[in-house]
Amino acid sequence: xxxxxxxxxxxxxxxxxxxxxxxxxxxxxxxxxxxxxxxxxxxxxxxxxxxxxxxxxxxxxxxxxxxxxxxxxxxxxxxxxxxxxxxxxxxxxxxxxxxxxxxxxxxxxxxxxxxxxxxxxxxxxxxxxxxxxxxxxxxxxxxxxxxxxxxxxxxxxxxxxxxxxxxxxxxxxxxxxxxxxxxxxxxxxxxxxxxxxxxxxxxxxxxxxxxxxxxxxxxxxxxxxxxxxxxxxxxxxxxxxxxxxxxxxxxxxxxxxxxxxxxxxxxxxxxxxxxxxxxxxxxxxxxxxxxxxxxxxxxxxxxxxxxxxxxxxxx
Amino acid sequence: xxxxxxxxxxxxxxxxxxxxxxxxxxxxxxxxxxxxxxxxxxxxxxxxxxxxxxxxxxxxxxxxxxxxxxxxxxxxxxxxxxxxxxxxxxxxxxxxxxxxxxxxxxxxxxxxxxxxxxxxxxxxxxxxxxxxxxxxxxxxxxxxxxxxxxxxxxxxxxxxxxxxxxxxxxxxxxxxxxxxxxxxxxxxxxxxxxxxxxxxxxxxxxxxxxxxxxxxxxxxxxxxxxxxxxxxxxxxxxxxxxxxxxxxxxxxxxxxxxxxxxxxxxxxxxxxxxxx
Numbered sequence: 406x407x408x409x410x411x412x413x414x415x416x417x418x419x420x421x422x423x424x425x426x427x428x429x430x431x432x433x434x435x436x437x438x439x440x441x442x443x444x445x446x447x448x449x450x451x452x453x454x455x456x457x458x459x460x461x462x463x464x465x466x467x468x469x470x471x472x473x474x475x476x477x478x479x480x481x482x483x484x485x486x487x488x489x490x491x492x493x494x495x496x497x498x499x500x501x502x503x504x505x506x507x508x509x510x511x512x513x514x515x516x517x518x519x520x521x522x523x524x525x526x527x528x529x530x531x532x533x534x535x536x537x538x539x540x541x542x543x544x545x546x547x548x549x550x551x552x553x554x555x556x557x558x559x560x561x562x563x564x565x566x567x568x569x570x571x572x573x574x575x576x577x578x579x580x581x582x583x584x585x586x587x588x589x590x591x592x593x594x595x596x597x598x599x600x601x602x603x604x605x606x607x608x609x610x611x612x613x614x615x616x617x618x619x620x621x622x623x624x625x626x627x628x629x630x631x632x633x634x635x636x637x638x639x640x641x642x643x644x645x646x647x648x649x650x651x652x653x654x655x656x657x658x659x660x661x662x663x664x665x666x667x668x669x670x671x672x673x674x675x676x677x678x679x680x681x682x683x684x685x686x687x688x689x690x691x692x693x694x695x696x697x698x699x700x701x702x703x704x705x706x707x708x709x710x711x712x713x714x715x716x717x718x719x720x
Numbered sequence: 721x722x723x724x725x726x727x728x729x730x731x732x733x734x735x736x737x738x739x740x741x742x743x744x745x746x747x748x749x750x751x752x753x754x755x756x757x758x759x760x761x762x763x764x765x766x767x768x769x770x771x772x773x774x775x776x777x778x779x780x781x782x783x784x785x786x787x788x789x790x791x792x793x794x795x796x797x798x799x800x801x802x803x804x805x806x807x808x809x810x811x812x813x814x815x816x817x818x819x820x821x822x823x824x825x826x827x828x829x830x831x832x833x834x835x836x837x838x839x840x841x842x843x844x845x846x847x848x849x850x851x852x853x854x855x856x857x858x859x860x861x862x863x864x865x866x867x868x869x870x871x872x873x874x875x876x877x878x879x880x881x882x883x884x885x886x887x888x889x890x891x892x893x894x895x896x897x898x899x900x901x902x903x904x905x906x907x908x909x910x911x912x913x914x915x916x917x918x919x920x921x922x923x924x925x926x927x928x929x930x931x932x933x934x935x936x937x938x939x940x941x942x943x944x945x946x947x948x949x950x951x952x953x954x955x956x957x958x959x960x961x962x963x964x965x966x967x968x969x970x971x972x973x974x975x976x977x978x979x980x981x982x983x984x985x986x987x988x989x990x991x992x993x994x995x996x
Contacts, residue, residue, distance in 0.1 A: 431820045432820060432822065434816070434820070434901065435816030435817075435820035435822070436816070438812035438813055438815060438816040439812075439813045439816050439817065439828065441809050441812075441813070442809055442810060442813040442832075442872060442876055443813075443828070445809065445869055445872060446832060446835055446869070446872060446873065448869075449835075449843075449847070449866070449869035449870070450835040450838065450843065450869075451835075452846070453842075453843035453846035453847055454838060454842075454843065456846040457842055457843060457845075457846065460845075467845060516736075516740055519733070519736055520733055520736060520737045521733075524730060524733045524734040524737055525730075525734045526734070526738070528983060528984070529983075530737055530738065530741050531983070531987050532979065532980070532983040532986070532987065533741045533744070533745050534740070534741055534744050534745075535979070535986065535987055535990050536744070536745060536748055536976070536979070537744060537747075537748070538990055539926050539930075539972075539975050539976070539979050539986075539990070540748070540930070540972050540975070541929070541930035541932060541946075541947055541950065541971065541972070542930065542932065543930075543932045543947055543950050543951060544950055544968045544971055544972055547950065547953075547964060547968050548747060548748075548750070548751045548964075548965065548968055549747070551751070551754070551961050551964065551965070552747060552750070554763075554961075557762075557763040557764075557767070557961075559747075559750055559767055562766065562767055594744070594747065597744075598744060599990065599991065602987065602990070602991045603991055606991065644992075648992070651836060651837055654837075655837075655839050655840070657839075657840070657841075657933060658932045658933065675839070676839045676840075676841055679839060679841045679842070680841045683841055683844070683845065684841075684844075689845060692841075693842070693845075696838070696839055696841065696842025696843075697842070699838075699839050699842070700837060700838045700839070700842060703837040703838075704834055704837050707834070707837060708830075711830065
């Protein structure tokens with residue numbers, strides 16, 4: 406075991422290379438090391454992004470490559486921002502985003518708080534509850550479609566069992582009012598464990614001694630919760646919200662598999678709408694502007710959020 | 721002690737936790753059970769839980785209709801290849817950000833994360849064109865490259881988080897003893913950060929395995945992985961739920977098995993290192 410590394414060290418780097426490397430400062434080497442990653446990310450993200458931004462000022466259509474491309478200035482952006490359909494899509498996305506985050510944070514935190522300390526079978530339990538996140542959204546969409554079937558679906562059956570309603574009387578994915586909740590429930594099932602695990606990590610990182618000190622000062626449980634537990638778990642909680650927020654803003658696979666954006670347009674989230682504009686209606690220029698608007702929105706919101714997160718961490 | 725846990729409280733904890741665990745696990749269990757039912761039993765009212773005639777028929781039908789092994793093999797190559805390639809590129813980057821931080825390090829990390837904020841559809845068209853021009857559409861190599869690039873920010877971010885916990889003094893000591901930079905990273909840093917690297921590896925294999933958008937849009941027949949296999953069964957025509965469940969079970973089985981054998985690293989990876 407100890408032999409191989411020693412031998413390698415003995416052989417060392419060829420002299421000229423070593424001299425060249427030693428001639429560089431740590432900083433220079435650091436830049437050389439980061440460069441490939443930055444370059445690759447530039448190539449795959451920034452380059453297409455610039456391409457997309459350029460297209461967003463034109464009326465280009467992929468399916469008509471021979472037509473003259475006209476420069477239309479900001480018209481695409483103007484049309485998107487005044488389109489009622491797109492605002493409805495934004496609303497559907499906001500509904501999905503806000504409710505999934507609210508539900509996942511409340512349920513996730515409450516469960517983590519209830520469980521908190523390690524218990525029998527803790528490790529096995531953790532493995533069981535992370536199962537949903539390991540599955541492909543496409544598969545999850547598939548079996549929730551099955552669970553949501555009226556009459557034969559297990560979800561309807563369970564709801565009917567507890568409320569006494571007829572399991573065939575409602576359809577989670579066929580009803581205009583229920584469909585937005587159907588996707589919220591499926592996503593909440595899939596990702597609450599994630600929020601819960603992060604909260605658990607936060608709660609378990611609070612040293613007992615702080616609670617003991619509070620107890621000596623006769624702080625009530627309620628007071629301890631608000632002045633110790635919440636502030637100390639907050640950075641963890643906020644990180645979970647950041648990850649879920651970014652992911653759910655882009656939500657595509659799960660919802661396409663579950664509802665396909667329907668019924669009507671009630672579950673057409675922005676990325677589904679974008680895909681339709683780009684690859685069904687083939688309005689490339691228009692959809693490029695759409696993509697840019699979405700990116701700016703997420704990036705703006707996330708930047709503000711990360712600033713707030715850093716402030717909370719520093720406290 | 722303020723947080724003394726009484727036996728009753730502990731039993732209650734265990735009970736609540738396992739209750740939740742079962743609730744979360746149930747839809748998956750239900751899918752697996754349904755895959756062993758006949759089509760008639762799958763849609764029976766009231767639903768049957770365990771007492772039905774177990775059958776393997778669905779699996780043989782699914783296997784006959786589509787060659788499972790080919791999809792599986794594509795998935796293994798694409799997920800494994802992209803992750804390993806990504807980690808090789810990311811280790812030096814994470815090393816320099818963790819141990820030679822500059823004023824810009826935070827900005828670079830944030831920028832890397834921001835590349836994950838663009839909806840994939842937004843860059844699909846340029847990437848599609850590049851793929852056609854390079855002739856790598858519907859090849860495994862093309863997908864390995866794309867998925868590696870897509871997950872690279874996460875890999876760098878996670879490795880950085882894990883590396884930062886390793887005291888820089890140890891690396892300095894190695895250097896004092898005459899270790900070159902290569903040896904420092906290969907024989908000191910990498911072994912010490914192995915649990916973190918394993919977690920990163922697992923998370924990204926899972927992300928690449930489940931990635932449906934790019935794999936569906938950039939493949940046709942040759943390089944299609946399991947996501948395409950599943951998508952081909954998702955049309956609700958005829959409502960063959962038992963067969964759909966069998967296909968779903970086949971698609972998730974490899975990941976469940978992988979997860980089972982690497983529980984600790986997996987949980988750490990899935991929570992981006994928050995759970996140790």
